[in-house]
Amino acid sequence: MPSDKNNTPLFKITRRHRQALAMTTAAVLVFGLGAFGMLPQVRGLQPVAADAPVQLAQNTPRATPRVIPPGAPLSFADLVERVSPAVVTIRSEGVTRESETQEVPPALRDFFERFGQGQQQRPQQPRRSVSAGSGFIIESNGFVVTNNHVINGANKITVILADDREFTAKLIGTDAATDVALLKIESNRALPTVEFGNDRSVRVGDWVVAVGNPFGLSNTVTAGIVSSLGREVGGGNGNYNDFMQIDASINQGNSGGPTFDLRGQVVGMNSMIFSPSGGSVGIGFAIPASTIHDVVAQLKSSGRVSRGYLGVQVQPVTPEVVSAMGLKEGSKGALVASVVADGPAAKGGFQQGDIITAINGQAVEDSRDLTRKVALVASGQSATFAVNREGKALELKIAIGARPDEARLAANAPAPQSQNAPAGATAMGLGLAPLTPQARRARQLDDNVSGVVITRVDPDSNAADQGLTAGDVVLKINNRNVTNPADIQNGIAEAKRAGRKSVLLLVARAQGQTGFVAVELEA
Numbered sequence: 001m002p003s004d005k006n007n008t009p010l011f012k013i014t015r016r017h018r019q020a021l022a023m024t025t026a027a028v029l030v031f032g033l034g035a036f037g038m039l040p041q042v043r044g045l046q047p048v049a050a051d052a053p054v055q056l057a058q059n060t061p062r063a064t065p066r067v068i069p070p071g072a073p074l075s076f077a078d079l080v081e082r083v084s085p086a087v088v089t090i091r092s093e094g095v096t097r098e099s100e101t102q103e104v105p106p107a108l109r110d111f112f113e114r115f116g117q118g119q120q121q122r123p124q125q126p127r128r129s130v131s132a133g134s135g136f137i138i139e140s141n142g143f144v145v146t147n148n149h150v151i152n153g154a155n156k157i158t159v160i161l162a163d164d165r166e167f168t169a170k171l172i173g174t175d176a177a178t179d180v181a182l183l184k185i186e187s188n189r190a191l192p193t194v195e196f197g198n199d200r201s202v203r204v205g206d207w208v209v210a211v212g213n214p215f216g217l218s219n220t221v222t223a224g225i226v227s228s229l230g231r232e233v234g235g236g237n238g239n240y241n242d243f244m245q246i247d248a249s250i251n252q253g254n255s256g257g258p259t260f261d262l263r264g265q266v267v268g269m270n271s272m273i274f275s276p277s278g279g280s281v282g283i284g285f286a287i288p289a290s291t292i293h294d295v296v297a298q299l300k301s302s303g304r305v306s307r308g309y310l311g312v313q314v315q316p317v318t319p320e321v322v323s324a325m326g327l328k329e330g331s332k333g334a335l336v337a338s339v340v341a342d343g344p345a346a347k348g349g350f351q352q353g354d355i356i357t358a359i360n361g362q363a364v365e366d367s368r369d370l371t372r373k374v375a376l377v378a379s380g381q382s383a384t385f386a387v388n389r390e391g392k393a394l395e396l397k398i399a400i401g402a403r404p405d406e407a408r409l410a411a412n413a414p415a416p417q418s419q420n421a422p423a424g425a426t427a428m429g430l431g432l433a434p435l436t437p438q439a440r441r442a443r444q445l446d447d448n449v450s451g452v453v454i455t456r457v458d459p460d461s462n463a464a465d466q467g468l469t470a471g472d473v474v475l476k477i478n479n480r481n482v483t484n485p486a487d488i489q490n491g492i493a494e495a496k497r498a499g500r501k502s503v504l505l506l507v508a509r510a511q512g513q514t515g516f517v518a519v520e521l522e523a
Helices: 015-035 077-086 106-114 289-302 319-325 344-348 367-375 406-411 437-442 485-497
Strands: 087-098 101-103 119-121 125-137 143-146 156-160 166-168 170-175 180-184 207-212 220-231 243-246 258-260 266-273 284-288 312-316 334-339 355-359 382-389 392-399 425-427 430-434 452-457 473-477 502-508 514-520
Touching (some): 125 266, 170 289, 266 289, 284 289, 319 502, 319 514, 344 392, 355 367, 473 485
Antiparallel strands (some): 087 156, 125 143, 143 180, 170 180, 207 220, 243 284, 266 284, 312 334, 382 392, 425 430, 430 452, 473 502
């Protein structure tokens, strides 16, 4: 401390002065080090002007602590600690064969190309392939659930537990339609398990936790919310799955891992992601637990899944269809676009144009809902269908058949062909002409089938918006057969007199498909 020659302090430093000095020294150090680049600049923070007064609030009340609402956890640690031991790594090993192509030397290239052999191929070389995914144990005696695509084609499957124990798994059964597989491992002591929850109680916005092995990093945990429910996505397994969309990070290797709710129950199984880059962009899809539960039950009992088969092609009852058919606003169900010859529906009395509104007393929301409900009926059992046929309520009792495999169903589909007809009359932006024998043969239509050919479509018309194209054949309008373009015009006039805003056309597509299309009437 500075003093005079008599050791008398020139000024006295009080406690307040010491505190101010400490604060000033700290500020100088921080700004000084920052000036030399030794501290990173934090975006959004700006230095205070030298002449700006610094005001310290006096007696400022403390902010009221934010109340955490129910369902918003402070931590997922307890949940993760409880369920992680039952989440496993699935290692699949198989053998693929690839042909090795050998480039022909330039000096001999002309000789080989003369005989169509510009390149030589060596015999196919076997190559060992190894892939990894996730799974979870559902019974203490060793039943493990994963995705079918995780173990598809594998000749050896290894299940690795969180404690690094490894087991060679036996494949009990798979179901490619839902992408579910069931494995079995043998252990000399009880294994940790997780249990299925009720996915039907899950709401958009609920917390979920995904556990799996992305990129081989075992026991990785991510959390997020349910982004949407009832998603129809591709991948060949959308007919029997109502996917749950989640934003918990999912990457390669997460497939087959469980999606938990806050109770630690499995409400889904991570199956697919939407990703332009191959990594997580926050859009993942999980198979609902109820679907997994039903499939696993059949795989345990018989090793395969058997689904009921009705023998109809159906499409949703859209608002346009409701308007065209004069149905009550908000009507739902599945519209029968065609009936498979000699199938269960044909034998039971179904007709084209029927609207299926319920099965065994359960309401049918749309065509996909009908497909799932029929699939759950065992082959040979009877089901009662509520049907709306041209405004009349009917009940049809049908003996459900066994669904053919997908290859047989695809083989029965008509080949895509196209044939245009000469121009003729017009209606609703459509050019119409009589159905010629050539056009009938191109669409594999019977000789007794009548209709008119669409020769052109106004690109600005509602018909174009609904997907009609030149070459399509209109078979019916408002469930009445069409024999010539005049029948279309008469059907339009009749709909206008009834006060309807659209008409329902039964159309045979140039691609070999038949279905209903609702087209708005011109003003």
